[in-house]
Amino acid sequence: MAEQKDNRILKVLLGIFILSLLGLGVWSYNTYQENEGIKIALNDEKAQIQMELDNISSEYSIEIEKGNVLSADLTDARDRIKRLVDSVSKLKTDVKVISILRRELANIKKDRQLLQDRINTLEVVNQNLALENENTLAALNTEIIKSQDQNSTIANLNSNMARASALIPTNFTPVGIIVRSSGKQIENDRASRVDDIKVCFTLPENPLATTGVTSFYLQVINPDNNVLGENKSKEFDGQKLAYSKVVQFNYKGKELDLCEVVGVNEDNIVKGRYRINLYNGPVLVSSSEMTLR
Structure with missing residues (x-):
């Protein structure tokens, strides 16, 4: 058990x-x-x-x-x-x-x-700076444009003033003349009879023009392309201007009538068309033609 x-x-x-x-x-x-x-x-x-x-x-x-x-x-x-x-x-x-x-x-x-x-x-911050720069640049461009417009306006005004103050002759008339022994001058258009060439013109009243003694340069060119009279030259801005006579006058802002006689050599008086120019310095202020037969 x-x-x-x-x-x-x-x-x-x-x-x-x-x-x-x-x-x-x-x-x-x-x-x-x-x-x-x-x-x-x-x-x-x-x-x-x-x-x-x-x-x-x-x-x-x-x-x-x-x-x-x-x-x-x-x-x-x-x-x-x-x-x-x-x-x-x-x-x-x-x-x-x-x-x-x-x-x-x-x-x-x-x-x-x-x-x-x-x-x-x-x-x-950069975005704000970029926006500020863009706004500044836009404002600067606007000011530049305004300045350019102002400069252009001033230039235009100066140009207009210069034109307004310029002495521009009127009634610019050249003629051939016979000079008598008495000094009397008789107009004539026959080359064989002409002794000298007379040029008359009027300076109008211009209160903007410069007053005082001023010189213009008269240029007479015959049909043979010869400069008559003194045939001297003056240099302006690097370029020479051949002239027949210096025309001096005292301008006082009032209308002024002028006549100048260019003495010429008889051999240079020929038949044909003559060109007569008037210069204020290098600037051509008036021009005309005449024909001797």
């Missing part, structure tokens, strides 16, 4: 042992599966964190390539991410590593937001 009782105890103990082994095996298997699941989850989280870090690093690179004024700060932040990723990639994935990554990612995201806020602020 005692032996049977001992056998039953052994069987019970054996059963308990087998059940314990089975329980341990199940527990070990479950624990293993749980650990593998944790490893997979940790690796997935690590990969996700690394991907976020890579994205932030790429954002920094884009801003740096734009030549952002914060390029130095962005470069430092990007290098920090690179160092973090390089160091963590060499470590075995566990809860401690993931904890470090989570903490660093949170700090990096915070820094990124601060940098982004600074970038946005600088962009607003």
